[in-house]
Amino acid sequence: MKKILLPIALLFSFPVLAQEDLLAELEKSQTEEKPTPVYATFKSTRVINGHSVENIAAKHLDFRISHRFGNLNTGEYELFGLDQATLRLGFEYGINKDLMIGFGRTTVGKTLDGFVKYKILSQKKGKKAFPVTVSYFGSTTLKTQKWEDPNRNNYFTSRLNFCNQLLIARKFNDHVSVQLTPTHIHKNLVKLKKDPNDLFAMGMGGSVKITRSTRFNVEWFPMLNGNDGKVYANNFSVGFDIETGGHVFQLHFTNSVGQNEPQFITETTGKWDKGDVRFGFNISRTFSFDRSAKK
Amino acid sequence: MKRLFLLLTFGVVMSAVLDSCYYDKEEELYPNSFGNCDTTDTKYSTAVRKILDANCMGSACHSTGQLSYDFSTHAGVAQAANSGKLVSAIKQDGSASNMPKGGGKLSDCNIQIIENWVKKGAQNN
Numbered sequence: 173m174k175k176i177l178l179p180i181a182l183l184f185s186f187p188v189l190a191q192e193d194l195l196a197e198l199e200k201s202q203t204e205e206k207p208t209p210v211y212a213t214f215k216s217t218r219v220i221n222g223h224s225v226e227n228i229a230a231k232h233l234d235f236r237i238s239h240r241f242g243n244l245n246t247g248e249y250e251l252f253g254l255d256q257a258t259l260r261l262g263f264e265y266g267i268n269k270d271l272m273i274g275f276g277r278t279t280v281g282k283t284l285d286g287f288v289k290y291k292i293l294s295q296k297k298g299k300k301a302f303p304v305t306v307s308y309f310g311s312t313t314l315k316t317q318k319w320e321d322p323n324r325n326n327y328f329t330s331r332l333n334f335c336n337q338l339l340i341a342r343k344f345n346d347h348v349s350v351q352l353t354p355t356h357i358h359k360n361l362v363k364l365k366k367d368p369n370d371l372f373a374m375g376m377g378g379s380v381k382i383t384r385s386t387r388f389n390v391e392w393f394p395m396l397n398g399n400d401g402k403v404y405a406n407n408f409s410v411g412f413d414i415e416t417g418g419h420v421f422q423l424h425f426t427n428s429v430g431q432n433e434p435q436f437i438t439e440t441t442g443k444w445d446k447g448d449v450r451f452g453f454n455i456s457r458t459f460s461f462d463r464s465a466k467k
Numbered sequence: 468m469k470r471l472f473l474l475l476t477f478g479v480v481m482s483a484v485l486d487s488c489y490y491d492k493e494e495e496l497y498p499n500s501f502g503n504c505d506t507t508d509t510k511y512s513t514a515v516r517k518i519l520d521a522n523c524m525g526s527a528c529h530s531t532g533q534l535s536y537d538f539s540t541h542a543g544v545a546q547a548a549n550s551g552k553l554v555s556a557i558k559q560d561g562s563a564s565n566m567p568k569g570g571g572k573l574s575d576c577n578i579q580i581i582e583n584w585v586k587k588g589a590q591n592n
């Protein structure tokens with residue numbers, strides 16, 4: 173046995189020597205060209221309605237006020253929809269640079285929502301470049317509105333909807349970023365027997381730089397099942413990001429009124445070709461709780 | 468340690484979330500409010516009694532010895548039914564005091580079931 177082992181050991185010792193040389197080479201080249209993560213794929217944690225791959229910085233709290241107004245085609249009597257404001261108030265917090273959590277409340281359906289977003293992979297350039305950023309987004313929404321028919325046997329679980337998303341984004345350069353958002357939405361209670369409880373959509377978003385502090389965004393969430401187009405339409409939005417100091421203003425036109433994923437992806441009734449378009453804006457203000465940064 | 472705590476929290480939250488995942492359809496859970504009102508069963512013992520128990524006996528409204536109409540027995544219900552007041556009250560058509568008292572109205576389907584039973588003679592079947 174020993175007779176066999178010795179030649180084998182010798183055989184392996186040579187490559188080890190050679191490997192050390194190679195490792196030294198590798199280390200040298202790595203320090204020269206470290207992979208650098210790509211930052212600021214989007215300006216905000218939202219593309220427009222949907223989440224982007226951006227996270228709130230660690231130990232920072234983001235207070236978000238998002239408005240959606242009435243349809244533009246309600247005319248001047250309703251000041252083109254401005255008389256019918258709906259709102260989402262949200263508090264969102266960065267636990268570390270990759271993980272953020274948040275909760276909020278939307279006027280539509282008096283709905284509470286809670287979510288987690290985790291950055292799984294980051295886009296990197298240089299050596300060992302990686303082409304895309306991948307994040308997971310998961311949320312639960314709780315509709316607290318009174319039941320239409322309080323006499324029937326209503327269940328608490330019927331108030332819950334869930335959303336799972338993969339956010340896959342690539343920043344091509346400082347001017348153009350795109351995002352693909354495969355989406356799964358589960359509704360505990362749907363209306364008809366033929367309606368699916370699990371709904372799928374393939375979200376797409378894009379952002380183009382206009383000036384140093386402004387970007388133009390587009391977002392579309394085509395549903396892949398459960399939508400015959402008669403009642404519900406696919407969410408489609410266009411908008412601008414305007415950055416001023418600690419604020420990011422997002423102004424947009426959208427056909428959705430709900431502001432959590434199950435609502436704007438699967439319950440949008442407005443149709444662009446009929447003029448059911450709403451004005452909306454998101455305001456975001458970030459507060460730092462990072463003591464180490466202040467020193 | 469911090470990471471472990473985070474992972475554990477995540478696990479607990481996720482399992483709570485997955486446990487509360489249901490595949491309910493309103494059409495199956497509440498067939499009566501879906502235009503598929505089942506009025507074939509208009510028997511007192513099965514259909515009518517169920518509606519009365521759920522809507523009239525609560526807060527001791529129409530139970531024994533309370534109000535003028537005692538719905539704990541068939542005789543009491545039949546008395547209200549045969550006078551026409553029962554149907555008027557639940558249809559809230561104005562010729563009797565609106566019922567159930569204190570807001571609300573029975574679903575169209577439940578009204579239909581009771582009305583059919585009354586029309587067939589309010590039998591104790």
